[in-house]
Amino acid sequence: MTTSYSDNSLFWLLPTDADRRYAYHLSKFYEYIDILLVLANGGQVALHFGFHHLTTPVLTYVRVLKHHKGWELFATLNALHHVLMYWYFGGISAFRPILKWTGTLQLVMGTLAEIRMISVKLGDGEVVWPNMIAGLLLTCYMMLFVREIKMEEAQEEEKNHNEDSSGISEVPRSPSAERLKVD
Template sequence: MSSSDSYLYALTKLPVILGPTAVFVTTALVLRYRVRTQGPFPIAAGLIKFNNSFYSVVSLWLFYAILSSRMTASYSVDSAFWMLLPTDAVGRIAFHLSKFYEYCDIFLVLANGGQIGLHFAFHHLTTPVLTYVRVLQHYDGWELFAILNTLHHVLMYAYFGGMSAFRPILRWTGALQLVVGILVEIRIMSIKLTDGDTLWPNMISCLLLTCYMVLFVRDIKMEDEAKKETKGNTSKEDSVNGSADRLKAD
């Protein structure tokens, strides 16, 4: 095993997953305190737009990587083509590690003086656990949700990067990935019940996805209510743009 492989392998262990989560919470609290006492960081707004555009491209690569791993023959990780046609293992690791990078969303929003909602925070804190359980350890049937999730992220981050045309479909792609993910877990559990296999990984996944779905629907309702309340108001655009951030939790 090469040194780079060993490093990636270490990042897929549960203690290492919990470590960054602790650092994430600490950093978020420090940023919130700093902004409250000294105001937003001047460069935060620009970094947010750049990060959204960048991560939309990353999500597109992840979408292609996961999809291609199901449609093409496997290549060695040492192959010159691995970044374009990765193995299933590389795709799973990349998808898992991307959930740590998404912590940048929280940091940049706080640095810009924004507020973090319940869905936004809960989702970012728990997705590394979800991917650890269902993408790294017990990964049968993981691809469908991951493909829909990365496709949703391509559109969502592109929208927040400035491509407003994608906004009308975000609630549908966001809901689709969660509904399909839940149905896949239920289907796999029904098969495992017949075969007598272990159910707890799928139960954890189903529970987390259901929580995301409940919070997602809650945010959609709050956004619709905000639109109604601000109809005809001169501050309507700012209010709607603020509520739109809730869509970014998925």
């Protein structure tokens, strides 16, 4: 029995393009469920995290399952970013500085790929609405991601400024400790 791989495919472990697309789509449901897990553990859901994780299964359904031409570039970059991100969450702090770069790279390349696909499909008379939806969602993700990075940098700068001016560094406290009052 011979296994055929699509011409534009990276070698993945699943034998057909349809299998890889379906597995990729199913993997994004973890992102959707992740919101519930964070909230159930008392965490907070930021705007980027919430919007991105709620809409990703819709994005992959429309763009990867149903209208899949050119899907692999973004999926590969997205998978790389998530591997590094989960290693960081698993305790490998060395990946923290590069996450903003891999996150930005995947979103910029994904948006550019969608623009290119729209151009190609318009020339061929094909349907472009799935690529337009994908491009708009990726652009929203990118704007929210950059906003989040800027907010974190501003908080870090403020923290460093406060430490420099007082000469005393604050001891980090957990969110539950912030709610405690002692009279």
